[in-house]
Amino acid sequence: MTLEVVFPLPVSYVHLTAGEKPVGTLPAAPFIAVIVGTRSVEAGWRPTVSHWLVENRCLYACSWGVDAEAWHDSVDLANLEVDDFNVSEASHVMTTCHDGDSLDEVFWFAGHAAHHGVITLEHVLIVDISPEAREADMLSRCAQAQTLDDEA
DSSP states (O other): OOOOOOSSSOEEEEEEOTTSOOOSOOOSSOEEEEEEEOSOOOTTHHHHHHHHHHHTTEEEEEEEETTHHHHHHHHHHHHHHHTTTOOOTTTOOEEEEOTTSOHHHHHHHHHHTOOOSSSOOOEEEEEEESSSOOHHHHHHHHHHHTTGGGGO
16 A cells, blocks of 8 residues: 655655565656664665665665665665666765754655766655554654744
8 A cells, every 4th residue: 555645756665574575666757765774684685675675766765774884785785786886977976974853854855865976756655664564653743844944
């Protein structure tokens, strides 16, 4: 099930259980992935998920939570491998690691500040790597985070 929350970009959610083959409906348009890690996963599974995202037009990946830097590096490597180490400007995947930020700050960043140099990004996908699906909670938090700058 995909719910869309309208703020600067439409948002959808996919839940992944560590170690399982990544499945779920991904945006058809170029998108921003917010990778939400709640626990460590086997190092061999990260490339599988990273390739899945890059091969399906993820052009910006924000990693947060457990092993955020490892996710950041994994998406970078997947981008190189998918493009046979000849990445064009249009296929370059921007990556950011948000170790010191709250999840709400990452959601705000994805909606307001994550931009690709040459491609218009049209969607935000929350990639929730957790034991249990939390779609309603994650979509609600993401929508609420879009007003963080209005409260300052």
